[in-house]
């Protein structure tokens with residue numbers, strides 16, 4: 001019987017490009033495979049849960065087995081680097097990709113470990129067949145000749161800008177090229193602007209101010225390239241595929257993989273008092289991961305009008321549609337920014353096939369302020385990612401992109417005493433744990449922290465306030481906040497997270513340095529009836545903020561009790577069962593802010609109605625530290641000048 005030619009295998013290593021559509025590697029594979037002289041006959045798509053970022057001990061074959069990798073914990077705070085929300089969303093996304101690939105004649109092999117190790121093991125397995133032999137075709141028990149293992153002819157993967165991701169790329173390249181196999185690194189095309197169209201060739205020329213960058217690219221609508229076609233068919237999987245290397249094994253169903261990913265992550269995430277789900281509160285991010293759901297979300301945003309209304313609603317706090325919620329799909333590359341753009345163009349030009357879009361307001365009427373604002377934000381994402389490319393490891397340094405030394409910026413650390421002798425790492429850890437569990441005593445911050453813990457999502461508005469509160473009001477090492485967000489955010493993205501933390505903490509690319517958000521004034525402006533704060537901090541729900549029992553009018557003085565419960569009278573604390581709660585009696589900080597007693601319509605989003613300085617910070621954990629209180633006062637004055645809307 002003639003022997004079948006040995007398969008020539010191309011490995012596609014997937015990372016944060018978990019999609020079929022607009023995927024440059026799959027698009028090229030599909031094109032080449034239709035040619036008679038294609039350099040490969042089979043495609044092996046592989047996704048690896050990377051051991052340094054996701055805890056993989058749940059995949060150990062037996063309870064006695066030991067992982068060769070250290071636990072996937074963050075450097076400063078020791079948190080799980082990938083907490084339960086993202087772990088779940090990521091697993092769903094990987095699974096959706098597997099199903100998508102199966103529909104086009106392919107599949108996906110799921111592995112755990114370090115990328116370099118996984119690829120080495122796969123290459124060695126295929127190579128060992130050649131060495132056994134002639135032996136490429138064995139004869140197993142059933143007497144039928146076994147298919148040949150085949151030869152790996154290339155390994156392709158998409159590049160990334162994170163320093164750790166760059167190390168992974170170097171590891172994989174070394175392993176692949178040392179075996180004399182072609183290694184190809186592809187540009188990451190999930191962004192709004194294609195790298196090839198940037199207005200500079202040297203990343204050093206990236207402006208340090210976002211506005212300068214943006215202006216060099218306007219009009220933004222003209223910029224993105226067209227998305228690539230979705231392959232309708234791909235080369236088959238190789239007939240024989242190596243198993244996962246010991247001591248791990250990867251189960252075959254979604255539920256089992258999910259169990260393995262989530263198993264090591266204890267529900268409390270190390271908190272003594274973890275937040276509990278408040279009755280009747282709904283997540284703003286109830287979505288599942290994957291290309292399929294990501295595309296459905298884009299379609300919903302357009303058909304429902306949410307995309308067109310985005311500019312007016314984007315500072316919302318409750319509900320699924322005040323902002324796009326596309327970030328998690330974008331971060332994992334389930335969808336690309338240029339796909340979002342292309343869909344908006346179809347809506348704006350009136351060329352959509354989707355019947356439901358044609359009924360949406362603004363259909364066929366060109367770019368509107370909502371779609372323009374979405375483009376503006378998508379470009380922010382590009383900018384943050386390019387900052388990582390420009391600044392490399394400085395992204396994760398305490399001194400930030402601006403390289404601010406200790407003399408310019410003093411931090412409180414959990415891992416070392418302060419150089420000026422005022423530091424107390426154990427106390428800072430205690431304070432930070434109260435911050436993590438949403439028990440600071442500042443309602444707006446606590447609501448956001450509890451929402452983050454319970455759902456993995458929180459709005460951009462509260463993220464800014466939280467980052468400012470930790471770094472400016474508490475003066476704590478901003479990297480702890482960034483690590484905690486990395487652990488919990490469903491949409492964690494290296495550039496967006498670390499770049500934004502730097503920006504707000506005053507060590508990054510914010511041209512107006514030194515701004516501080518007043519979380520009470522911000523709450524007043526953006527949570528005008530206290531609904532958001534009460535939704536996530538249910539202890540505050542009994543506080544009646546109505547003026548004279550009038551449903552429409554909010555008494556701002558009463559509202560202040562929601563945003564800072566320590567301000568309530570003793571009898572009110574008693575009445576609302578808040579007496580004795582540590583975060584009520586001993587807030588981490590008392591934010592100076594007062595309001596006039598003017599009534600306002602419930603839900604009205606007024607601005608700048610308060611004035612600072614009415615309540616000085618007494619009785620907080622920073623008592624006696626004049627230097628720091630002075631800073632807060634200064635920041636407060638700054639807020640007044642900026643109208644606090646920073």
Ligand SMILES: Cc1cc2nc3c(=O)[nH]c(=O)nc-3n(C[C@H](O)[C@H](O)[C@H](O)COP(=O)(O)OP(=O)(O)OC[C@H]3O[C@@H](n4cnc5c(N)ncnc54)[C@H](O)[C@@H]3O)c2cc1C
Nearest residue numbers: 323324325326327377381460463464491492493496497500
């Ligand atoms: C301290 C801090 C940490 C953050 N960490 C992350 C993170 O890890 N991952 C992440 O995707 N975003 C992060 N952001 C940015 C922003 O908060 C989220 O992108 C946004 O809230 C996600 O919700 P959305 O998709 O509904 O956003 P929308 O308001 O609908 O915006 C549309 C898209 O634009 C991009 N975008 C919006 N705002 C920003 C911004 N400030 N910077 C960069 N891109 C932006 C996102 O891709 C987003 O999906 C962070 C912001 C702050 C202040």
